[in-house]
Amino acid sequence: MLDETTAPHTEENCKDLLEWLSDYIDGDLKGDLYTRIKAHEAACKPCAAFIATLQKTSELLLNKPGINVPPEDMDDLATALQQCKSDLKNPKS
């Protein structure tokens, strides 16, 4: 855990921060830990860059366009659903 709110950017401090950064960018951190990371982020440029790129990674994934379903696959699904509806309306004895 960080001892100082303005702990310098060292490999040791980096590892201390690392475990909590997703909780931090997701807004799930409260209290002392949040305050410590916030202060460290403000004081340590490499960590600020690391946090910003982690946040950007999450944004890129959320905004990445999906793959279109091939029309023939949607047609097959529609046909299968139609069959299910018929089976439900006209159950076999």
Place this chain on the structure above:
Amino acid sequence: MITCEDTETIIQFQNGNLDAFDSLARKYAPRIYNLGMRMCKAPEDAKDLMQDTLLQAFRGLQGFKRESKFSVWIYQIAKRNYIDRQRKNKVTPDQLLPLDTLVPTEDERETLELADWRNTPVQKLLNMELRKELDQAMAQLPEDHRIVLVLRDVEGFTADETATILGLHVPGIKSRLHRARLAIRKHLHHYYREA
């Protein structure tokens, strides 16, 4: 009972309007197909996952009690179908990615501040080449990390919803999500450094 944007359609279906399911199919089939494409290797498997999931949802919707959102319920069905598929291939559970491998290396630390992609708008970054890089990076993740990343960061489910879908505890979801994000971030950092 939980009310969500699909509730009205579900009530119509449960009151006998079977065609009401068509709008749910149009909405969720592409999402389940995309889940399949990210988790399975072959498009045929993604198609089967989509079709099996939607048909099971259709058959089960009459008994759906709205104790969760419809989206969570249908992804639970998809997850069961996916697991069944994987069992046939005898996949063993993955270990958590070790954090040590995801810490910036000495070399990377020196270039962290040069990461100009942090301030570039998302839509500008998301060109075809980057989409391929993201796909490659995701494909390299262990599958139990990948499915958490897909549900949380691609599909936008909350940690609680993701835990419900996968039948895991929230701390386990958070550990996998964090490691998956770190691994993707590392991949992108190398990509931009070399670009």
